[in-house]
Amino acid sequence: MYDVVIVEDDFYVANLHKKYVEQLPNFHVVFSARTGAEVENYLASHKQPHLILLDMYIPDVEGVTLLWTLRERYKTLNIIMITAAKDTSTIQQALCAGVQDYLIKPVDLARFTASLARFEMYDKHLQQSQMGQHTLDVLFNLKPVAKEQQYPKGIDATTLNKVKYQIEQSARGLTAVSLAKEVGISRSTARRYLEYLVSVHVLQAELLYGDVGRPERYYKKA
Template sequence: MTSAIEVLIVEDDVRIAEIHRRFLDKVGGFQMTAIANSGQEAKDYLDVLKPQLVLLDVYLPDMKGMDLIWYIRQYHKEMDIIMITAAGEGEMIREALRGGVVDYLIKPVMFQRFAQTLGRYREQMRLTDRTRLNQAELDRWLWRAESEEKRSAEVFPKGIDPVTLGKVLRTVTSMSGKGVTTEEVAVKVGVSRTTARRYLEFLVSSGRLKADLSYGSVGRPERKYMIKS
């Protein structure tokens, strides 16, 4: 999937809707198609715009968000839903999960949690765009998603953002088994060399990566990072 994922925001509070729109812009890879402030307006946008993803509030002025979930499941089965709501009741959450929501975020939503959910969704779309997956490939994604979710609960030191940390770790994982340099990671992730080095050294200190010195024919030895086996 190379084009941006189209998103409909369904939220009756204009200020919160604008916050979510800005969050989407910061995450990247997503394009807001419209903001619906009521259930009926949402239905109209769903029928006409046909977004891939709906960010849905439970409390709407003219209907319950749960009713809109079942409307989407009946008429737009191909659309995905992420709930973003102040409703934290167990019964409400269970019904939303039965309706097949991708994730359930409880307000007020911090950007870190929002970005994690959208990033996982984007990766899932890229993975499932492939014609066929085998069990090993699917398990790697599911288990990696689970491990990332567990890591999000960790307390990170100042200067370490979990979203950037995940990008750095995935970059090292996906690149050469012989190890990658700070500069290579910085270019791939889109951060400065100083920032890349800080994250790489944190991953070394936490036991997720190992580092070694690579001696070239000329110049100083270079520190390379790789997944710890």
């Protein structure tokens, strides 16, 4: 069970956030403070909570000042800012102070719930003795960088995209001659790209016989 402290001078908002917190099965509010002094006194005489929901505008101290005070005294204290402050300077200071999240009022329930769920995931990962890069990427909400696709010699991504575009535009399919004309490449180059797409099962090729001459190779989507 996660102990949560709310620091919010507006009684109605504090109660609303308490209601939001306690809708979640693993969280409960152990204290609500209206001032910086109240939360400092509570922390000095009680077990450190797992999480503090901190407003920026409180009567006796500037929220950023209180944030840094708490960070200096309690190095591992988890803090989520919930405030109407939207200025970049305040947000930057909060991020530099290592807040878990920054929610702008009024906060809807879905966003609030997502924030606490992310905190819970973060805390569970920290129970491990070690973490690999994948876990750290999850904690920092990073997606792995997609590797650039490698193509065979003679095939480049820019021309291939042009070829694919022409294929999408042609419901009946294309020949190397018609593709070369549309893309502005030689017939042999067009044939090379078409045959590559056949090899990776994007296209299929058919021989069409005319009245005279050799049959023509026709390409359409597989």
